[in-house]
Amino acid sequence: EDKVVQSPLSLVVHEGDTVTLNCSYEVTNFRSLLWYKQEKKAPTFLFMLTSSGIEKKSGRLSSILDKKELFSILNITATQTGDSAIYLCAVVEKTGANNLFFGTGTRLTVIP
């Protein structure tokens, strides 16, 4: 079964719009949730969230985690064409593996 589900699968907006990307997860022993931005091949790290209710911000991007409802959102305000990318959510379990379980991502396209 899918441990990490992202929505929407794709999104097209105009420059200046605000977007909210969703990530829900289902893991037995949650350790942390991470957001990545993927352009071309390699994902680049955006945020790591471990505690509920604490918003993390970086410029126009922000993210928050709800460990009770098992989801996270990534907000992007005043979108720019450079924000066009696939946004990946990943969850780390408290297991020996400690690997990331990725969602399939949300493809964001920002139109000028």
Place this chain on the structure above:
Amino acid sequence: GAGVSQSPSNKVTEKGKDVELRCDPISGHTALYWYRQRLGQGLEFLIYFQGNSAPDKSGLPSDRFSAERTGESVSTLTIQRTQQEDSAVYLCASSQVAGLYEQYFGPGTRLTVT
């Protein structure tokens, strides 16, 4: 170097040949991960190393896949007798310690099996 590096960046090989992919993690990062991304699909975990040991190999798709890491540094992912379904981007990531810390990804190796 400042980041994770991988080589080659692109590899085209004939079905049945063996290939070796290399990853140089960020200096001082004890954990190293290999992922695979097939066209249109999400990232798929393959294997991770803590130091030179691989505690979890469950993600390796078949016994044609193997990986090793030496000196708590460079890692190689070897695919023997490549098949067309092995075509994918192979990504390597490293982190300071497995689990809690964010992973930093290399640029990936695009493998095409013809």
